[in-house]
Amino acid sequence: MGKPITVGNGAPVAPGRPDNAIQLARALGASDKLPTKQLTDTPALIAQEQDMLLKCESAIENLNLAFFAAGKALQVVRDAKLYRARFSAFEEYTQERWEITPQYAGKLIRTWRVAEALHSAKLGGGLETIVSRKLRYGQAWELVTLAEEHGVQAAVYLYLALIKVMGSKVTAAHVAGAVEALPQEAAGHKAKTEDAVLVYLSSLETAETPSTAATDAAKAAKALARAAKTFNADTVQAALAHDPKRTRLALRSLIESLAAAGGAEVSFAEGPAELETAPEPPADPEPPVDEEAEVSAA
Helix, strand or coil: CCCCCCCCCCCCCCCCCCHHHHHHHHHCCCHHHCCCCCCCCCCCCCHHHHHHHHHHHHHHHHHHHHHHHHHHHHHHHHHCCCCCCCCCCHHHHHHHHHCCCHHHHHHHHHHHHHHHHHHHCCCCCCHHHHHHHHCCHHHHHHCHHHHHHHCHHHHHHHHHHHHHHHHHHCCHHHHHHHHHHCCHHHCCCHHHHHHHHHHHHHHHHHHCCHHHHHHCHHHHHHHHHHHHHHCCHHHHHHHHHHCHHHHHHHHHHHHHHHHHHCCEEEEECCCHHHHHCCCCCCCCCCCCCCCCEEEEEC
């Protein structure tokens, strides 16, 4: 039997009474004195407004951090059985004490390591700011399966690769798509993960309506430059290993587009129907493009 532990110089703050949150809320002022309209007509904020914005964003940021702090705390309570003085089971504790379902508590516990690793990483280049402002429970949750299978660092590499390209525009759907598209051999390898993310994001751009690139020359040039950098032999091989059918169809479409732009005619030994139903390649993959193309000047 152990003995009771005294934290600090006095009794610990009771759970459910977040002093920090209360202080943050009180710092915004009395409820009947909160500003309800713009204080000045100037584009730049005056000193009073800057102070108010700082207090507001400090309170909002607390929400971003709360989900993984709660997950970490729940794991400690569960593993150390800190609930045992009042409850017979952890599930009973979460349900009755916090009105959190055991399923959601379990998700928070599985998510906190990824979130903490991302918030703790020394990223540079302003990426820390994007992580602190953008990372939410939904995005972190989409990284959990990758982290559990290949380690937390694999999830960190993938999320950082996304925000390096997309910045604050990353959504939970982007994270889920990138995780699904990541080849097994790329997981946990920084450079390979970045290449795979570029391929995934390029596939999203290809799926957009062609009118955007056709009417915006700058975007078209940028897309071509990115494609030239992205589609090397290694990334094509990785894509073939992950999804042979889709990769071959994408390569065929790319070849046809390049041929048309260069004023050439191209024909394939296989017809479209045969290409779509082609069997999976053997264990030792063939070269990236196994269709035989005959190209002749128009």
